[in-house]
Amino acid sequence: xKIIRDPGRLNRLLKALSRxxxxxxxxxxxxxxxxxxxxxxxxxxxxxxTVVVSIFINPAQFGPKEDLNKYPRPLKNDLALCRKARVDLxxxxxxEIMYPEGFCTFVHVEKLANIxxxxxxxxxxxGVATVVAKLLNIVVPSVLYxxxxxxxxxxxxxxxxxxxxxxxxxxxxxxxxxxxxxxxSSRNAYLSEQERGNALVLFRALNLAKVLIRGGAKDxxxxxxxxxxxxxxxxxxxxxxxxxxxxMNLKPLKRVTGNCLVALAVYIGKTRxxxxxxx
Ligand code: PAF
Numbered sequence: 001x002k003i004i005r006d007p008g009r010l011n012r013l014l015k016a017l018s019r020x021x022x023x024x025x026x027x028x029x030x031x032x033x034x035x036x037x038x039x040x041x042x043x044x045x046x047x048x049x050t051v052v053v054s055i056f057i058n059p060a061q062f063g064p065k066e067d068l069n070k071y072p073r074p075l076k077n078d079l080a081l082c083r084k085a086r087v088d089l090x091x092x093x094x095x096e097i098m099y100p101e102g103f104c105t106f107v108h109v110e111k112l113a114n115i116x117x118x119x120x121x122x123x124x125x126x127g128v129a130t131v132v133a134k135l136l137n138i139v140v141p142s143v144l145y146x147x148x149x150x151x152x153x154x155x156x157x158x159x160x161x162x163x164x165x166x167x168x169x170x171x172x173x174x175x176x177x178x179x180x181x182x183x184x185s186s187r188n189a190y191l192s193e194q195e196r197g198n199a200l201v202l203f204r205a206l207n208l209a210k211v212l213i214r215g216g217a218k219d220x221x222x223x224x225x226x227x228x229x230x231x232x233x234x235x236x237x238x239x240x241x242x243x244x245x246x247x248m249n250l251k252p253l254k255r256v257t258g259n260c261l262v263a264l265a266v267y268i269g270k271t272r273x274x275x276x277x278x279x
Contacts, residue, residue, distance in 0.1 A: 001083050003090045007098075007138045010091050014052065014139055022049035026141030026168075028132060031055040032072040032186035033081045036176040040145040041085045043173055052139050053082050054091040056098065060106075061127030072189050091139065098134065106130045109156045109163075112250055116152050117265060117274060120240050128153055129160050136166050144168050149175040149183050151263055151276045155250055175275070177203070183275045190271045199268045201234050206277040209244070209262040213279050218255045220244040223262075231266060240265035240272060247278055 004010045014024055025044030029037050044051045055078055062068040082090050106126050112118075113125035136144065144161070146154045154172045161170055176184045181203030182196070191199055205227045212223050224242050231239055245252050247261035256279075263276035 001079075001087055001090060003079070003092055005092050005094065005097070007091075007093060010052075010089065011138050011140070013089070014050070014141075017050055018140060018142075023142040024048060024050045024052060024139065025143050025145060026135070026139045027051070027053045027145045028135050029053060029055055029078075030057045030071065030186070031078045032074060032189065033078045034176075034184045034186060034188075036147050036149060036184035038081065038085055039176050040147060040173050041082070041087060043171065044143065044145050045086055047143060047171075050088045051086070052089045052091060052141065053087045054093075054135055054139070056091070056093055056131070056135075058098075058127055058131040059095055060099065060130055061124050063121055063123060066121070067190075070190075072186055091135075098131070107133045107160060107164075109160050112152070112156045112159055115250060116241055116243060116263065118152070120265065120272070125153070125156050129156060132157055133160065133164070133166075136161075136168060141168055144170050146170065146172050147175060148172050148278070149185065149275070151247070151261060152250060155248070181207075183273075185273065187271055187273060191268060195236070195268045195271065198234055198237055199273055201231055201237060202264060202266055202273055202275040205231050205242070205264060205266075206262055206275060210277055210279050213256050213260070213262075218257070220253050220256060223256070227262075227264070231264075236269050238267040240267060 025048030027040045027044055057071050107129040108126050109129050118125050158170050180200055182199055208230055209223055209227050217223050227242050242264045244260055244262050253260055260279055261276055265274045
């Protein structure tokens, strides 16, 4: 496994591989790899000749009051996991090379970036879209792998890829969960034992929405109100949002008439967790 820090060097190497007909699967990450990331890497390994993983904690997607400095950085373990998962290349740039002095070009995916998580985290998706656009230009992959856990991020990146004609296929892989139902996330590391217990409410709430919808409930105001009631029974838990929407464009639905995406963001103590379910 090669570790490359220089974007130009990685780009030359990968372009040469592409020219020789090799397919490239790309998994962008911020490190702190968990089974969710590993499922993306496994799929990329199954589908492609070459697998590239980037590990870059992207400062542009953190707000001034967010956890950039606190974000976990278990690099040695991440590299060992990549090696074990037979990753070919790890791209490990630093902030200075990704955002050199004078950097001032950003990608803003209008309408989709300021709602849901974007409403609470202004500028977050601008940072995500910008770094993913940069990474796509550097890696030039055949397939980009993303997790359904970050549903809004996946919709925004799909939109950007389509709007800006990036020549890449986007594959969104199912959320990986602990046995308890808790969705795998690097942020779970912030939870105390008791908060871990409280965090199960996210999965329970989504399951309640599923049971209601499968049972014929259509009115989304009533569905959301039942889900709110369930979550509010827990102490030290605060709802950021609960939404029932079209899974392709994130438009809120008044009535459920077919497939939909139910997504929520909830503070467990100080940690904000997100989860969603496709129904
Ligand atoms: O999902 C993440 O870990 C990040 O948002 C991503 C896609 C790697 C961009 O920094």
